[in-house]
Structures are given as C-alpha cells and as structure tokens.
Amino acid sequence: MSAPKIALICGSLRKDSINKKLELALEKRLMAEGAKPVLIDLGAYDLPLYHGDLELPDGVKRLVTDLTACAGVIVVTPEYNGGLPPLLKNAIDWTSTFSTDHFTGPVWGLASCTPGPMSGIMCMRQLNYILMRVGTEVVPTQVGVGNAATAFDGDGHLVSEPSSSLAEKMIASLFLRIKQKAAIE
Numbered sequence: 001m002s003a004p005k006i007a008l009i010c011g012s013l014r015k016d017s018i019n020k021k022l023e024l025a026l027e028k029r030l031m032a033e034g035a036k037p038v039l040i041d042l043g044a045y046d047l048p049l050y051h052g053d054l055e056l057p058d059g060v061k062r063l064v065t066d067l068t069a070c071a072g073v074i075v076v077t078p079e080y081n082g083g084l085p086p087l088l089k090n091a092i093d094w095t096s097t098f099s100t101d102h103f104t105g106p107v108w109g110l111a112s113c114t115p116g117p118m119s120g121i122m123c124m125r126q127l128n129y130i131l132m133r134v135g136t137e138v139v140p141t142q143v144g145v146g147n148a149a150t151a152f153d154g155d156g157h158l159v160s161e162p163s164s165s166l167a168e169k170m171i172a173s174l175f176l177r178i179k180q181k182a183a184i185e
Helices: 018-032 058-068 086-098 121-133 163-184
Strands: 005-010 036-040 072-077 107-113 143-145
Touching (some): 005 018, 018 036, 018 072, 018 107, 018 143, 018 163, 036 058, 058 086, 072 163, 086 121, 107 163, 143 163
Parallel strands (some): 005 036, 072 107, 107 143
C-alpha cells in the first residue's frame, strides 16, 4: 500500500490549544508510520454559522474536496461543557448539506485532549454518534488524553499512558481499515 493521505482536523482554532498539541503529536506518529498527514485548518474555509437560507459557501466545497482526497481523517477535538465545539459541529452541518462522500469514503478516528482527567470522553461519544448518523466508519479505538500538562514530552510527543498506547492502536486500526477498503475497490 502506498503512503495513505490522512487528514487531521483540530476542533479548536486557538494557536496554543492543547488539542492542537495533540494534533501535532499524532501528525508525527503518522509520518513515522509512513502516512502523508494533511493538516486541515477549519478557520481557512470561511464557514459562516450554518443557516439553511444561506447560499452554500465556496469553503464547503473545498473542505469536502480536501477530505474526500484522503484515505483517512482524524478529528482532534476539545470538549466544551461536555459537548462538541461549535466550530466542528458547524463544519459537519455545512458539509453534510453538500455531500456525504467525505464521511463515507475515508476511515475516521477520534481524539480529544483535556486539562483535567476526563479526556474528552463525552465529546468523542457525541462526535461518534453524529458521524455514524451520516454514514462514517469510525474506528473503535479513540484517543482520550487527560491531564494535558503532563501528557507530552519536551519535543511534543504524546507520552502519557494509556493515551500513547491508544494512539498507536487507533492509527494501526485506521491503516488496517484503509488497506482493507483499498483491496475491495
């Protein structure tokens, strides 16, 4: 199998976000495994707040095209008050009005990082539910990273356990399903 393109989407736009830190740690792991990571910055697609009466923004089409070009997608998301950040939900809502190819084509993985011990479990459950409703195949292993202040080493690698092992398992599952899907097509 040639090096698969794997999109990484961070549900936070904040430059110093702990989820951005997790996204970059996963990017390093993907490169080490021979993948071609593609960082998707949701802020670059200029998606207004979803409203059914608005004309479809050009950014929606670009985002769908960019995601559909990848064999896999990993969403790294913060948890806001036990739920999904509006940025991520808005992107899902807008793109689902245009196409579902970006949901049904790539294999998806989920990850979340929190400053406290809970590791974004509630947000990942909600996201998994929403993605499955639009036909997405989400690998079962999710990467929850709690206590973010001690989860990364000085070089930005994810080192806390069991989070590090979960990341390894999620990436392996992602690669396996991508390989299996490619063999069928």
